[in-house]
Amino acid sequence: MSRTVIRVASVSKRYDIGQRERYRTLRDVLSRALTVRRNGIIGKVCGDGVNAGHIWALKDVSFEVQEGEILGFIGRNGAGKSTILRILSRITRPTRGWADIRGRVGSLLEVGTGFHPELTGRENIYLNGAILGMKKRDISRKFDEIVTFAEVEKFVETPVKYYSSGMYVRLAFAVAAHLEPDILLVDEVLAVGDVGFQSKCIGKVDDVARGGRTVLFVSHQMNQIRRLCGRTIWLDAGSIRDMGPTPEVVSGYERAMSAGYRVGFERPEAPRVKARFLRWEVVEPRSPQANVLRCHGPVAIKFVVEVNEVLPNVQHGIGLYDNERRLLWGTAVHRFRLDRGMQEFIYKLPMLPLRPATYSWRVTLFDEDRLLDDWECVPELLIATAPMTHWRDEWAGTLNIPCDFTVSQSSESEG
DSSP states (O other): OOOEEEEEEEEEEEEETTOOOOOOOHHHHHHHHHHHOGGGOOOEEEOOOOOSSEEEEEEEEEEEEETTOEEEEEOSTTSSHHHHHHHHTTSSOOSEEEEEEOSOEEEEOSTTTTOOTTSBHHHHHHHHHHHTTOOHHHHHHHHHHHHHHHTOGGGTTSBGGGSOHHHHHHHHHHHHHHSOOSEEEEOGGGGGSOHHHHHHHHHHHHHHHHTTOEEEEEOSOHHHHHHHOSEEEEEETTEEEEEEEHHHHHHHHHHHHHTTOOTTTTSTTSOOOSEEEEEEEEEESOOSSTTEEOSSSOEEEEEEEEESSOEEEEEEEEEEEOTTOOEEEEEEEEEEEEOSEEEEEEEEESOOOBOSEEEEEEEEEEETTEEEEEEEOSSOEEEOSOOOSOSSHHHHOSBOOOOOOOOOOOGGGOO
16 A cells, blocks of 8 residues: 655745845755755655745645655646745745655756756766765766766766756756655756657656656646646646546646636736736637647637736747657747737648647747746647558658659650
8 A cells, every 4th residue: 555755735835026045055955965864754844934025826735645656737837836846845945834755855846956066967966866865886876877868978077067958957857867766856847858858758757656656747748747647736826726637637727728717817816927828729720629620721820818018029939849849840929019908829821731640839928038928738739630641650750741643654764
């Protein structure tokens, strides 16, 4: 019978508006390591009380996680997904409530968490192992496997402050996954890596869970959540909107997004955003299901944006991805004005000749250089045209383009 390894009780978190958490020195990191490694168990992380001038990032969140479970977290940006993982990682403390964690915790949150920039890749591997309470010989046994998985063999003696974001993420994930934590926390940071490495990471998360360890997994990509997680929590503006079997929770989330559900606006104390995407749909050709396309084109796609104040200089980007997270098409629009109210972004494409499968849109909106919204659109785009390419998937490719084939005598053979 599995045991409870994480218990979160009425956790709330309030942040000072505009306040940033201080830079962690090497002394801070080592001090935290000594606190965490005792018996390999992290006890209760408790709240500090409430001060004035905050906004709620989490509000009365409670749940339990069983040993060996993969628990998913979904929700729009700002819903509180990363905040709950930061609390469980002891990066930040709850304002109210407590979280009881039993076991060694490995975290892959935002780029930079858990590494000290002045140390080399090698030194950070050993430091993270020490934080997890591992002996040096056990870290050495895993060292080559970590470096090979991260593909940083040539840079392992280089201070990580000189690493690219991709190198940083690869090494951070390899360390978190290979140093045998009892509990692995993975945030959306995997999106920074390339497609091949993302697939390798997903496979490793599978391996970790099959080994009996516990995984908490945050992602905007519903195909990853469906594939990995048996149970999912939908967070909305800091509160649990739904919790249960993954197919039911994800389906409810997708239906809400399709209906233009205004995430977070039910709570009056939720912070007001300047603008956000509400929903998307295929408007040409019309279909009973707004996310299903049954022809090659022409195609018109609409995105509805709620704008709460005049924005004179915005930028907008869009990308279309397949279910392996390969970018198929993308573009960006710079320096245009948005007035208050509901606005529609419409893309007209002469054709969208993709083979039958599920695809996903990702859209972003910036106010000059400040990110306003970054949405992995749900539900996914379903292409339901007749297949016109090879009948075997490995030979079909991505494009679904009709063609004519003939055989005729070559003029070179005459004479």
